[in-house]
Amino acid sequence: MNPPPAIEVQNLRYRYHDGTEALGGVSFRIEPGECVGLLGPNGSGKSTLLLHLNGILPDEPGANGTVRVNGALLSRANLEAIRRQVGLVFQDPDDQLFCPTVAEDVAFGPQQLGLVGSEVKHRVQRALVQVGLPDFDQRTPHHLSHGEKRRVCLAGVLACEPSILVFDEPTSDLDPRGRREFKALLRQIPATKVIATHDLELVVELCRRVIVLDRGVIVADGLTRVVLDDEPLMLAHGLEKPHILFHRHPH
Amino acid sequence: MKLHLLEPHHGRLNTVIQRTPAELKLGGGLVIITLTVMLPAPATVWLWCATAILGLVVLLSRLPLLFLLQRLLLLAPFVLGVTLVNAFQPAYRAHWCWLVARSVLCLLTVLLVSNTTPFSEVLRVLRRVRVPTLLITTLALMHRYLFVLVEEAERMRRARAGRTFTARRRWQWPVLAGVAGQLFIRASERAERIYAAMCARGLK
Amino acid sequence: MDSASVAQSVDPIMHIPDGFIDGKTVVVTATLSAIGVGLALNRVHHTFPARKIPMLGLAAAFLFAAQMLNFPVVAGTSGHLIGGVLVAALLGPSAAVVVVTTVLIVQCFLFQDGGVLALGANIFNMAILGAGGGWVIFRCVAALLRGTRGRITAVAFAAWLSTVLAAAGCAAQLAWSGKVDWKSAFTAMVGVHLLIGLGEGLISALVFAAIQRTRPELMQTGPSAEPHTRWGEFAFFGLLAAVGLALFVAPLACPWPDGLAVVAEKLGFALAATPPMLPVLAPEYSFPGIHSAALATAVAGAVGCLIVFALALLLACVLVPKRTEHPSATSAPP
Numbered sequence: 076m077n078p079p080p081a082i083e084v085q086n087l088r089y090r091y092h093d094g095t096e097a098l099g100g101v102s103f104r105i106e107p108g109e110c111v112g113l114l115g116p117n118g119s120g121k122s123t124l125l126l127h128l129n130g131i132l133p134d135e136p137g138a139n140g141t142v143r144v145n146g147a148l149l150s151r152a153n154l155e156a157i158r159r160q161v162g163l164v165f166q167d168p169d170d171q172l173f174c175p176t177v178a179e180d181v182a183f184g185p186q187q188l189g190l191v192g193s194e195v196k197h198r199v200q201r202a203l204v205q206v207g208l209p210d211f212d213q214r215t216p217h218h219l220s221h222g223e224k225r226r227v228c229l230a231g232v233l234a235c236e237p238s239i240l241v242f243d244e245p246t247s248d249l250d251p252r253g254r255r256e257f258k259a260l261l262r263q264i265p266a267t268k269v270i271a272t273h274d275l276e277l278v279v280e281l282c283r284r285v286i287v288l289d290r291g292v293i294v295a296d297g298l299t300r301v302v303l304d305d306e307p308l309m310l311a312h313g314l315e316k317p318h319i320l321f322h323r324h325p326h
Numbered sequence: 327m328k329l330h331l332l333e334p335h336h337g338r339l340n341t342v343i344q345r346t347p348a349e350l351k352l353g354g355g356l357v358i359i360t361l362t363v364m365l366p367a368p369a370t371v372w373l374w375c376a377t378a379i380l381g382l383v384v385l386l387s388r389l390p391l392l393f394l395l396q397r398l399l400l401l402a403p404f405v406l407g408v409t410l411v412n413a414f415q416p417a418y419r420a421h422w423c424w425l426v427a428r429s430v431l432c433l434l435t436v437l438l439v440s441n442t443t444p445f446s447e448v449l450r451v452l453r454r455v456r457v458p459t460l461l462i463t464t465l466a467l468m469h470r471y472l473f474v475l476v477e478e479a480e481r482m483r484r485a486r487a488g489r490t491f492t493a494r495r496r497w498q499w500p501v502l503a504g505v506a507g508q509l510f511i512r513a514s515e516r517a518e519r520i521y522a523a524m525c526a527r528g529l530k
Numbered sequence: 531m532d533s534a535s536v537a538q539s540v541d542p543i544m545h546i547p548d549g550f551i552d553g554k555t556v557v558v559t560a561t562l563s564a565i566g567v568g569l570a571l572n573r574v575h576h577t578f579p580a581r582k583i584p585m586l587g588l589a590a591a592f593l594f595a596a597q598m599l600n601f602p603v604v605a606g607t608s609g610h611l612i613g614g615v616l617v618a619a620l621l622g623p624s625a626a627v628v629v630v631t632t633v634l635i636v637q638c639f640l641f642q643d644g645g646v647l648a649l650g651a652n653i654f655n656m657a658i659l660g661a662g663g664g665w666v667i668f669r670c671v672a673a674l675l676r677g678t679r680g681r682i683t684a685v686a687f688a689a690w691l692s693t694v695l696a697a698a699g700c701a702a703q704l705a706w707s708g709k710v711d712w713k714s715a716f717t718a719m720v721g722v723h724l725l726i727g728l729g730e731g732l733i734s735a736l737v738f739a740a741i742q743r744t745r746p747e748l749m750q751t752g753p754s755a756e757p758h759t760r761w762g763e764f765a766f767f768g769l770l771a772a773v774g775l776a777l778f779v780a781p782l783a784c785p786w787p788d789g790l791a792v793v794a795e796k797l798g799f800a801l802a803a804t805p806p807m808l809p810v811l812a813p814e815y816s817f818p819g820i821h822s823a824a825l826a827t828a829v830a831g832a833v834g835c836l837i838v839f840a841l842a843l844l845l846a847c848v849l850v851p852k853r854t855e856h857p858s859a860t861s862a863p864p
Contacts, residue, residue, distance in 0.1 A: 129526055131525050131526060162527075165519065173466075174466065175449060217473055217474070231527065235527060359645075363556065364553045404550065408704070412710055425549060429550065433645075436638070445639075460575055460586075461571060461628065463586075467586070468590035468591045468632050468633070471587065472591045472595070475591045475592055507743075509592055509596060510748075511741060511744060513585075513591065514589075516588055517588040518581065518584075520584040
C-alpha cells in the first residue's frame with residue numbers, strides 16, 4: 076500500500092472577518108518527499124493557505140474544507156499532533172524569534188513537545204549545527220544579520236523534527252550570498268517542503284512542481300518547467316518567466 | 327535619549343566579573359543597595375566599604391570609565407530638582423551630601439550589574455525566585471522587541487518628516503501622534519504574528 | 531529651573547532614584563505595589579485570551595519606543611508621552627498596570643532610570659496611580675459622556691489628572707522620607723506636572739484618536755464581556771490609589787498650620803521656578819486663602835479640573851467632527 080499523501084487539501088475556503096475572501100475552494104495533494112513551490116501575486120492567498128497547513132487558521136478547523144496531514148484529518152483534537160509534523164517558517168524572522176537568546180528560541184519547540192534537560196540541549200545543538208551556526212547559542216536575536224536570523228528560525232523549526240516544512244518567502248530581504256546559502260541549506264533538508272515565494276530562481280532550482288494561486292484559487296498546478304514556460308499564464312497572474320529558463324532553452 | 331548610550335556593554339568583554347554567576351551579582355547588588363539605603367544617617371564606614379567594593383568591580387570588569395560617568399549623570403536632574411526645592415531649607419542642607427553619595431553608590435551598583443549580566447540571565451534568576459511567569463514573559467518580549475520597535479518608530483518618523491514640508495511646530499504634534507498611533511497598530515499586529523509563530527511551534 | 535529643564539526632565543523627575551526614599555517608604559510602597567501588580571497579573575491571567583498575551587510585551591516595547599518620540603514645545607525643548615492612561619484605555623486597567631510595571635522594571639535595570647528599592651514607589655506612582663487610577667478617572671468620564679468624543683475627552687482628562695496625581699504621590703513619598711519639605715515639594719512637583727500633564731493629555735488624546743480612526747476594532751473599551759470584572763477592577767484600583775495617596779499625604783497634611791510665612795516664602799520660590807506659561811492654573815494653587823490653605827487648595831484644584839475638562843472636551847470636538855461621531859458612537863456603557 077502506498078503511504079498517504081503528506082498533505083491533502085480539499086475544497087478549502089477562508090474568509091477574513093471583514094468579508095474578503097482569501098481562499099475560494101483550494102484542493103491539491105503533496106506526496107512525501109516532494110518539494111513544491113507556491114507562486115502567486117501579493118494578496119493571492121499564499122500566506123493564508125500556509126497558515127491552514129498547521130491549523131493556525133481557521134479558528135474552527137474542518138468547517139470550510141479539509142486538510143489532511145500524513146492521512147490524519149486536521150481537527151481541534153489533533154492540532155498538537157499535526158503541529159508536531161508540520162514546521163512553519165514565517166516571513167519576518169523577527170516575529171518568529173521571540174526569545175531572549177538563540178538557544179532559548181531553538182529550545183522553545185522541543186520544550187513545548189514536553190522534552191526536558193539534556194534531550195532539549197541535544198536537539199538545540201543538532202539543529203544549530205544543521206543550519207551551520209553551531210556557536211550561536213548564546214547570541215541575542217537582535218544582534219544577528221538577516222540571513223542568520225532566517226537560519227535560526229529554521230533551526231527552531233528543525234528542532235521539533237517535523238516531517239513537513241512550510242516556508243513563507245524564505246529568501247525575501249536576503250542579499251545574494253544569503254540567498255545562495257539558504258538555498259543550499261534547503262536542498263540538504265530531506266523533509267517534504269512547501270515554499271511560498273516570489274523567487275522564481277529558487278523555484279526552478281529546488282522545486283520539481285509548482286502550484287500557482289491567484290485570488291484564492293489555484294490557476295495552475297504542474298511541473299515547474301512546464302508551468303513557468305507558459306508565458307501568457309505567468310503574465311496573466313502577475314508573474315514572469317524567469318531568465319534562468321531562457322538561458323536553458325534558447326528560442 | 328541617545329540610543330548608543332542605552333546599549334549595554336556586556337558581550338564585548340569577558341572578565342572575571344562577566345563570568346560570575348548572575349545569582350551572585352544580582353544578590354550582591356541588592357545587598358549593597360539595601361544596606362546603602364537602609365543604614366541610618368551617616369553610616370560612613372559602610373559607604374567607604376561600598377565605594378571600595380564597587381571600585382574594585384569597576385577595575386575588574388574593565389568597563390569604560392567615560393561610559394560609567396555618562397550614565398551617572400542620569401541622576402543630575404533629580405538631584406538638581408531636590409536641591410532646588412530644598413534650597414531654602416537649612417535643615418536639609420546638612421544631609422544633602424550624604425543623600426547624593428548614597429544615590430551615586432546605588433546607581434553605580436545597578437550600572438555595574440546590568441552591564442555585566444545579560445538580560446536573559448536576569449530573567450533566568452527571576453524565574454528561579456518564582457516571579458510570576460506572565461511578568462517574565464512580558465519582560466522577555468519587551469526586551470526582545472524594544473529596539474525593533476524603536477527602529478520602526480525612527481523609520482516612520484523619518485518617512486513622515488520626508489513628506490512634511492512645513493516646519494511649523496503646530497503641525498508636528500498630530501504628525502508625531504500619528505506615528506505613535508501607527509506604531510501601536512503595528513505592535514499589535516506583530517503581537518498576533520508572534521502568537522501565530524508560538525502556536526506553530528506547539529505552544530500549549 | 532527654566533522651561534527647558536522642566537520639559538526635558540519629565541522622566542527623571544518621576545523616576546525616583548535609590549537613596550531618595552527611606553526604609554519605611556520603601557516597605558510601604560513595595561507592599562502596595564505588590565498587591566496591585568499581583569492582582570493585575572491575576573486578572574490578566576484569568577480574563578485575557580491567550581492570543582493577546584504577547585501584546586503585553588509588545589505594548590511595553592511600544593510605550594518605550596513611543597517615549598523616544600520628542601514632541602517639540604518651545605525654544606528647542608520637548609516633551610514626550612508617558613502613556614499609562616493611553617495603554618489603560620486601549621488594553622484595560624490590569625493589562626496596563628502589568629505593561630507599565632514591565633516598562634519600569636526594564637528602565638530600572640537596563641537604563642538605570644529609577645532605583646531598585648524605589649521600584650515599588652515608582653510602580654505605585656506610575657502604574658497604580660498613573661495607569662490604574664487613570665483608568666478609573668477615564669471610566670468615570672467615559673460613562674458621563676458617551677461615544678467617541680466622550681472617550682477622547684476621557685483620555686485627555688484622565689491623562690492630565692493621573693499625571694498630576696502621580697506627581698503628588700512622588701512628592702508625598704519624598705517628603706514622607708524626610709528628603710524634602712512637603713509643601714515646597716508638593717507645590718513644585720504638582721505645579722510643574724500641571725503643565726506636563728496638559729502635554730500628556732494632548733498627546734494621549736491625539737494618539738488615541740489616530741488609532742481610533744485607523745483601527746477602531748482595536749479599542750478594548752467598548753461594552754465589556756465581563757462587567758463584573760470591570761467593576762471589580764474599577765473598585766480595586768480606585769481603592770488602592772485612594773488608600774495609597776491617603777497613606778502618604780495624611781501624615782503630611784496634619785501639621786499643616788505651622789508657619790504659614792515659611793510656606794509663602796516657598797510658594798514664592800515655586801512661582802519663580804515654574805515657567806510663565808502657567809498663569810491659567812498655577813495661581814489657583816499658589817494663592818492659599820488666608821483662613822484655610824487646605825480649602826483654598828481644594829477649591830483651586832476643582833476649578834483647575836473644570837478648566838482642563840473643558841479643554842479636553844474642546845479637543846475631542848476638534849478631533850472628532852460631528853458627522854463621524856454618530857456612526858461609531860456605540861460603546862462605553864458605565
